[in-house]
Amino acid sequence: MTKLSLFLGCIVPNRYPGIENATKLCLQKLGVDACDLPGASCCPAPGVFKSFDKATWLALASRNIVLSERMGRDILTVCNGCYGSLADANMELKKDPELRASTNSYLKEIGMEFKGTIEVRHIIEFLYREFGPEKLKDYITRPLDLKVALHYGCHLIKPSKDRNLGETESPVFFDELVEATGAKSVDYTDKMMCCGAGGGVRSGHVAVSLEMLEHKLACIRQAGVDCIVNACPFCHLQFDRGQLAVNEKFGTDYSIPVLHYSQLLGLTLGFSPGELGIEQNAVQNIEFLAKVYEISAGLR
Amino acid sequence: MSEKLLEVLKTAGLDVLSCMQCGTCTGSCPSGRHTGLNTRRILRDARKNRTEVLSDDALWLCTTCYTCQERCPRGIPITDALLELRRLAVREGFMLPEHRKVSETVLECGHAVPLDEETKKKREELGLEPIPETVQKYPEALEELKTLLKTCKFDKLIAEK
Structure with a gap:
């Protein structure tokens, strides 16, 4: 199987290290050869950098890619934003010689050259393509009796012409990975809608961002689930920390637990909620924590 | 324009x-x-x-x-x-102050969301190193990144016009 370097980005190591630990534990358990990528920076964040200057966006992204090229490893991201930036930059630089030449002229200043020798992967498409739901089931020790509201996020599947993960109105591959754990992926209104954080909206227009989030949360609550599952730490931050901000702004009382898929997978592979950083979220839902501890202890 | x-x-x-x-x-x-x-x-x-x-x-x-x-x-x-x-x-110089701030943060530390003390503690609770294996840990990597951003004239682009 492909050798990987784990690209952390910003929010995972600097806000939600539980996702970092969960990812490392899961990859190890699944026998995936993945190592750190020392010296990597911000991907850079597509919502802001891609909106500001294409040359800078490509230069920063390609520096991260070159770090992994030097190790002869494909990059594994656990974030839709990092995936959007790195996979798109990698693709554009591979297919456009002019763009590659201009980017390399910047990289030359720091003694680097983009060669186009590796691929950029996202943990969800990686698990789906390299393992698949059926093979994943072989590793499961604790089937999860949970109802889940799955949030794909935008840049995992879009733009679809560059992703090759099928259609974007009602995809199923990620639901299949969720259900491989024993959990039930519950349908809900506006499931494919954006969380409201991307494109620099959360940083630039927080009120708008929270209005969009409130709509998602209302739809999710109506579906009656145990937790939200995502594949992107920026969506994760929006759902988790944003939930408290929504409660403050709209006088609501949302308390919906939020898990990154690597944390959900970690639970079913037998790791404890503590090891996976599930208690480190801003949303503290005692009932849910009790439930996952019972699952983890084999009591449910 | x-x-x-x-x-x-x-x-x-x-x-x-x-x-x-x-x-x-x-x-x-x-x-x-x-x-x-x-x-x-x-x-x-x-x-x-x-x-x-x-x-x-x-x-x-x-x-x-x-x-x-x-x-x-x-x-x-x-x-x-x-x-x-x-x-x-x-x-043309149209940029929200919040976006200018995010850009400056990347210019300064290589991340759009920098590490804070609370997260360092959380990392240690999980058994991870307090400072992750990113540009934050390696001063020479950060210097490299700053050089790259300057080469792209990004600092000039985001300066208020």
């Missing part, structure tokens, strides 16, 4: 001329449900070379979810075109 918007978009491989103003983009926009973002109108203004579109704050209400682009019956890369318009706007 001496160049014509339409020409700039075309040069970037983004042809918006086939837009028939059907409004599928606006009707599909999750941000437009709550805000004044009207994607159809932005495309129309760009087609008509109305440079006022660059100073319109609505440009920055798009979350880049790509739903409009996926659903466009004419296959116009709408989100990509909107990103190109944003880049033109930035060159």
